[in-house]
Amino acid sequence: MIVSGNISKVRKVIKEAKRRNKLVGFVPTMGALHAGHMSLVKRAKKECSFVVVSIFLNPTQFGPGQDLRRYPKCFAKDTHLLRRAGIDLLFYPRQEAMYQRNHSVYVQEDSLSKGLCGKFRPGHFRGVCTVVGKLFNIVEPDIAYFGQKDYQQALILKRLVRDLNFSLKIKILPIIREKDKLALSSRNSYLSPGERTDALSLYSSLREAKSLIKKGERNPRKIINEMKRIILSKKGVKIEYIKIVDAQNLKELDKIRAPVLIALAVYIGKTRLIDNVIINVKG
Amino acid sequence: MIVSGNISKVRKVIKEAKRRNKLVGFVPTMGALHAGHMSLVKRAKKECSFVVVSIFLNPTQFGPGQDLRRYPKCFAKDTHLLRRAGIDLLFYPRQEAMYQRNHSVYVQEDSLSKGLCGKFRPGHFRGVCTVVGKLFNIVEPDIAYFGQKDYQQALILKRLVRDLNFSLKIKILPIIREKDKLALSSRNSYLSPGERTDALSLYSSLREAKSLIKKGERNPRKIINEMKRIILSKKGVKIEYIKIVDAQNLKELDKIRAPVLIALAVYIGKTRLIDNVIINVKG
Numbered sequence: 001m002i003v004s005g006n007i008s009k010v011r012k013v014i015k016e017a018k019r020r021n022k023l024v025g026f027v028p029t030m031g032a033l034h035a036g037h038m039s040l041v042k043r044a045k046k047e048c049s050f051v052v053v054s055i056f057l058n059p060t061q062f063g064p065g066q067d068l069r070r071y072p073k074c075f076a077k078d079t080h081l082l083r084r085a086g087i088d089l090l091f092y093p094r095q096e097a098m099y100q101r102n103h104s105v106y107v108q109e110d111s112l113s114k115g116l117c118g119k120f121r122p123g124h125f126r127g128v129c130t131v132v133g134k135l136f137n138i139v140e141p142d143i144a145y146f147g148q149k150d151y152q153q154a155l156i157l158k159r160l161v162r163d164l165n166f167s168l169k170i171k172i173l174p175i176i177r178e179k180d181k182l183a184l185s186s187r188n189s190y191l192s193p194g195e196r197t198d199a200l201s202l203y204s205s206l207r208e209a210k211s212l213i214k215k216g217e218r219n220p221r222k223i224i225n226e227m228k229r230i231i232l233s234k235k236g237v238k239i240e241y242i243k244i245v246d247a248q249n250l251k252e253l254d255k256i257r258a259p260v261l262i263a264l265a266v267y268i269g270k271t272r273l274i275d276n277v278i279i280n281v282k283g
Numbered sequence: 284m285i286v287s288g289n290i291s292k293v294r295k296v297i298k299e300a301k302r303r304n305k306l307v308g309f310v311p312t313m314g315a316l317h318a319g320h321m322s323l324v325k326r327a328k329k330e331c332s333f334v335v336v337s338i339f340l341n342p343t344q345f346g347p348g349q350d351l352r353r354y355p356k357c358f359a360k361d362t363h364l365l366r367r368a369g370i371d372l373l374f375y376p377r378q379e380a381m382y383q384r385n386h387s388v389y390v391q392e393d394s395l396s397k398g399l400c401g402k403f404r405p406g407h408f409r410g411v412c413t414v415v416g417k418l419f420n421i422v423e424p425d426i427a428y429f430g431q432k433d434y435q436q437a438l439i440l441k442r443l444v445r446d447l448n449f450s451l452k453i454k455i456l457p458i459i460r461e462k463d464k465l466a467l468s469s470r471n472s473y474l475s476p477g478e479r480t481d482a483l484s485l486y487s488s489l490r491e492a493k494s495l496i497k498k499g500e501r502n503p504r505k506i507i508n509e510m511k512r513i514i515l516s517k518k519g520v521k522i523e524y525i526k527i528v529d530a531q532n533l534k535e536l537d538k539i540r541a542p543v544l545i546a547l548a549v550y551i552g553k554t555r556l557i558d559n560v561i562i563n564v565k566g
Contacts, residue, residue: 134446165417
């Protein structure tokens with residue numbers, strides 16, 4: 001495994017791999033790797049002959065007062081995991097290498113990014129699109145892998161690839177959950193043991209929504225109310241949003257029709273967690 | 284010369300050229316080619332072993348009420364000129380191929396694009412950055428050529444390349460002028476014979492500015508007033524702006540110091556023309 005933070009070096013290594021007709025798979029991350037990230041890495045290893053992972057805690061996707069500073073950093077452990085997974089190149093640039101003092105060019109998505117997390121994290125997806133655009137230009141992957149956990153992000157990045165004509169394919173892989181169904185997230189490390197238990201209500205509410213839809217419920221309002229009831233049964237929990245939207249365009253629905261995304265963002269104490277399910281409704 | 288509007292085909296042709304170790308030069312245009320464009324093409328031919336020209340009248344860089352509809356179209360003549368120049372590939376995509384119905388991703392520069400033309404054409408440089416970002420991703424050139432006539436645009440695109448890590452070099456080539464010093468522009472075709480004569484005042488004013496600076500004048504206000512006097516001596520002429528700015532960051536100057544850009548936009552009748560000079564002031 002080559003480890004480098006040098007953009008020119010990384011370009012060179014990848015260019016050489018391409019010259020040898022390698023298929024380049026790419027998993028961009030902010031580090032603090034967990035089994036969710038590693039599922040992307042494993043898939044990349046399976047499908048590609050040269051796998052690049054980036055670790056870059058991207059400042060432009062954090063708003064003021066968000067958790068940029070306390071975001072978990074564990075480079076040694078991350079490196080170990082990636083080496084064991086057999087990736088070819090770990091790119092971990094410094095902030096100054098990625099954003100020059102007078103950086104002034106940004107990539108912005110104007111439609112899919114308006115709702116859900118975008119509404120509560122202004123500028124977040126602009127930061128994501130900008131850094132991913134940069135990373136795509138540096139790594140020039142054939143396939144890039146993202147998790148469904150950040151479904152809105154993945155959909156926006158698919159749009160980015162389409163609208164700016166990046167020559168690569170984005171694959172969205174399923175959410176990886178703990179045994180008790182908590183969705184894996186680097187931010188789970190912020191939770192106290194009590195909060196960790198409360199956090200299970202997120203998936204419980206999604207499971208209940210799924211079950212209601214299976215039973216024939218088609219009114220989003222009724223489903224959301226039931227989800228709220230489940231989540232708010234815990235103390236110290238604050239719902240940022242619960243939305244039922246068209247899984248293709250993220251538009252809110254009056255009536256449930258296939259396929260729908262049920263997505264939520266909830267504060268467990270001071271920790272903001274997100275989770276979602278996609279449901280293929282018949283009829 | 285291969286002529287195609289098909290993005291996949293164009294990618295394929297260029298990929299094959301790269302496989303044969305060709306150096307790819309790129310000149311993006313909106314058509315209505317003149318000797319200014321052709322000077323870029325000639326330079327590309329000289330420096331690169333595979334030259335791509337695009338002709339695409341980009342709607343996103345025109346504001347409402349601007350001249351998108353009446354912009355001159357002369358594809359047959361353009362093709363003839365490019366064939367004679369010996370380019371390898373002419374890419375002329377249709378609008379629907381470049382912008383899908385629900386296009387929603389844009390590239391925006393937030394600093395250099397605020398002043399000069401950017402102030403009077405809101406959204407213009409967003410459209411330019413977006414389409415050029417797309418074209419760079421499709422063509423993947425080693426060198427892209429732009430004219431100093433659109434100096435602000437060229438500087439913004441250099442910033443785009445730097446900030447989004449495009450793997451290419453931008454070259455800015457000198458303004459090409461008619462014998463009587465009118466800067467070449469596709470929009471000159473809008474001018475009546477009388478307007479054509481009035482338009483000479485643009486360069487006269489720039490020449491006078493240059494001469495004043497050479498004589499030691501360092502007060503931008505005084506120079507601009509003199510330029511205004513020259514331009515407004517013609518009837519039916521309206522000054523949009525005359526600015527003296529730092530040629531590197533486009534910031535307005537209180538006192539002239541090297542290197543400066545003197546740039547102007549003037550309406551001759553209904554036709555908006557721009558022109559500029561860069562002056563390397565000593566001391």
